């Protein structure tokens with residue numbers, strides 16, 4: 001994972017007239033089996049090379065070779081990859097991510113960090129407090145990984161006097177100690193929040209402890225509680241991470257389903273949303289898309305006009321708008337996502353239930369629009 005500091009260093013890097021190759025590759029499990037991310041990389045290089053000339057092409061080839069050699073030597077880890085390379089200025093940086101990134105290539109005077117900034121922007125940071133009556137372990141989880149961790153134990157006297165004889169005064173004493181301990185946990189969480197600005201909080205542990213902790217949380221933290229789950233205070237980091245990602249996925253799925261319902265509600269003549277492959281591509285062409293919504297599994301080729309940038313599904317010989325010869329694209333959905341990002345819009349890929357719904361109502365593609373739609377909705381699909 002890249003730290004904020006590393007991103008800032010890349011952002012400030014000056015290639016002094018040379019160019020930096022920035023590579024982002026989606027390493028989803030399907031593409032790792034056949035190493036097909038290598039093919040995606042080669043396709044991106046081909047498209048980029050076509051836009052360069054003479055010396056620039058030679059400079060690109062040098063960096064591409066370096067990246068290819070490195071890719072051959074690596075077993076892919078995680079779900080995404082970013083590489084920055086500028087041989088003449090001694091820049092080399094490679095990071096694997098536990099989250100997916102969109103395939104993307106740039107060869108420019110500075111590293112292209114925009115996709116990294118988008119990741120940081122789009123993902124929520126979670127804090128997890130694993131507690132019992134005397135121990136606490138606090139974690140932050142960001143971009144699919146544990147980012148920070150601290151643990152502590154407070155002195156709590158037992159429920160019973162030595163010898164096991166129950167005593168009401170001893171019992172009260174014990175409860176007070178537990179209360180102090182959980183108060184301290186709440187305090188540490190507040191400090192963590194000042195440092196790391198987490199969006200959501202998960203409380204984990206035996207029910208008695210999590211219930212009491214929830215009661216003593218300051219209000220700013222209480223309303224961030226996303227889940228309260230049973231757990232052992234000694235649970236492994238892997239278990240804690242898995243549980244956190246499970247909560248995160250559930251919350252994401254719910255928000256994706258809301259988004260698709262919103263598309264359906266707002267679509268229609270003069271509405272603020274659009275559904276269907278062809279109308280959505282038309283809205284992209286007209287620079288109307290605020291949020292492009294794409295079903296995760298949709299695939300299909302398409303055509304792009306090099307002159308007016310119109311996008312069409314399938315093979316189209318000449319542009320319906322300007323008549324220029326269109327270029328064939330292997331993946332029209334990926335091109336649509338790039339286009340949305342270029343136009344300062346955002347992209348939401350939806351999975352599961354939301355994905356099925358979007359395929360049903362819009363062939364897997366739709367968008368929230370910046371303005372009410374002047375694009376005719378008749379040609380859905």
Ligand SMILES: [Zn+2]
Pocket residue numbers: 305306307308309310319320321322323324
């Ligand atoms: Zn055209």
